[in-house]
Amino acid sequence: MYVCAMSNSKLYKGSLATIILKLLSQQDKMYGYEITQKVKGLTKGELNITEGALYPALHKLEAEGVLEVEVMRVDNRLRKYYKLTEKGEKETVSKLAELEEYIKNMQVLFNPKFGLE
Amino acid sequence: MSLSISQLKRIDNYLKNKGVEFWDVRFEFADHIACFIESKLEDGISFEAAFNEVENDFTRDYLRNQQKQVQKKLNKYIRKTYLKEIEKSVVRPLCLIVFFVLGGVLKFVMESYAIKYGLWIGCSIMIFSLGVIFTVSIRDFKMHKKSMLLNLSFTYVIFLTTIFQVMCIIKEELLTSNFLQLILIFSIVLISFLMYTWFNCYSELVKGQKKYYDLINS
Numbered sequence: 001m002y003v004c005a006m007s008n009s010k011l012y013k014g015s016l017a018t019i020i021l022k023l024l025s026q027q028d029k030m031y032g033y034e035i036t037q038k039v040k041g042l043t044k045g046e047l048n049i050t051e052g053a054l055y056p057a058l059h060k061l062e063a064e065g066v067l068e069v070e071v072m073r074v075d076n077r078l079r080k081y082y083k084l085t086e087k088g089e090k091e092t093v094s095k096l097a098e099l100e101e102y103i104k105n106m107q108v109l110f111n112p113k114f115g116l117e
Numbered sequence: 118m119s120l121s122i123s124q125l126k127r128i129d130n131y132l133k134n135k136g137v138e139f140w141d142v143r144f145e146f147a148d149h150i151a152c153f154i155e156s157k158l159e160d161g162i163s164f165e166a167a168f169n170e171v172e173n174d175f176t177r178d179y180l181r182n183q184q185k186q187v188q189k190k191l192n193k194y195i196r197k198t199y200l201k202e203i204e205k206s207v208v209r210p211l212c213l214i215v216f217f218v219l220g221g222v223l224k225f226v227m228e229s230y231a232i233k234y235g236l237w238i239g240c241s242i243m244i245f246s247l248g249v250i251f252t253v254s255i256r257d258f259k260m261h262k263k264s265m266l267l268n269l270s271f272t273y274v275i276f277l278t279t280i281f282q283v284m285c286i287i288k289e290e291l292l293t294s295n296f297l298q299l300i301l302i303f304s305i306v307l308i309s310f311l312m313y314t315w316f317n318c319y320s321e322l323v324k325g326q327k328k329y330y331d332l333i334n335s
Contacts, residue, residue: 031148032145032148032149033148033149033152033153034152037156051146051149051183052179052183055145055149055183055186055187056183056186056187056190059186059187059190059191060190062190062194063190063191063193063194063197065197071328071329071332073332073335075119075120075151076119076120076122076125077125077144077147077148077151078144078148078329078332078333079148080144080145080148
């Protein structure tokens with residue numbers, strides 16, 4: 001179990017909300033542990049989202065009305081599922097566009113070709 | 118591989134002992150830990166070994182810090198829910214009619230009889246609203262006491278109602294002009310409106326929590 005903020009780098013921290021939104025846009029609903037495992041699986045263990053970073057981010061998005069929760073009884077315990085609200089769906093589109101723009105700009109700034117010139 | 122009820126109970130007790138006192142905060146942590154232990158069991162690691170790992174990672178300080186973060190977000194959520202309730206009530210015709218009628222009645226009583234009667238009516242309305250809120254919160258006291266969301270919103274109730282009771286100590290001698298009387302009437306109507314919306318917001322929060330509370334105790 002990982003308790004540090006995020007295993008790789010602080011660079012990922014600013015993208016955590018976008019990562020959550022993106023995952024939830026692909027799946028109807030997800031719970032906390034499932035999100036951490038999904039990210040770990042997709043990045044082949046390169047990126048580990050810790051519960052210390054994930055839950056505050058999920059609660060923040062919930063308080064902002066971007067996510068809504070559904071609590072269900074699973075295996076003798078309660079499980080809190082998160083899903084996108086209508087506002088969340090719009091937010092996902094804009095966040096992804098923002099991230100794309102950011103990546104494009106970073107590529108321009110750090111493009112090796114650019115550096116060799 | 119699912120955990121047994123006694124193993125889940127052990128996780129819950131561990132969190133309780135480490136200071137996560139509210140069930141609405143605890144159950145999400147408990148589920149996360151349970152999922153982690155289940156994945157370890159699937160890898161062939163024993164429950165005890167996995168639980169030891171949990172004990173090393175989820176220390177008292179760490180959990181308290183997590184709980185504080187949840188509290189911050191809940192505060193924000195409560196305020197947002199309240200503002201939404203105000204927005205809803207402002208456009209509700211019946212609600213507006215009631216408050217215009219209340220204002221009219223107060224004005225009529227103050228002008229036709231005496232200012233003190235108007236003040237009495239205003240105070241009675243506020244004390245009545247306070248009574249209703251307390252009744253609702255006492256009805257589900259056990260759940261209220263153990264839920265961080267309701268605990269926080271109840272703190273807001275106490276805070277707001279304490280401010281509102283200041284209205285009850287206004288003296289008739291201070292209301293010398295028509296303008297001051299109008300301000301008083303407006304304040305009584307506004308306060309009644311805010312308490313009404315707060316009551317609605319609080320009831321909604323209690324209803325939502327009750328659903329989960331019943332689920333957890335079923």
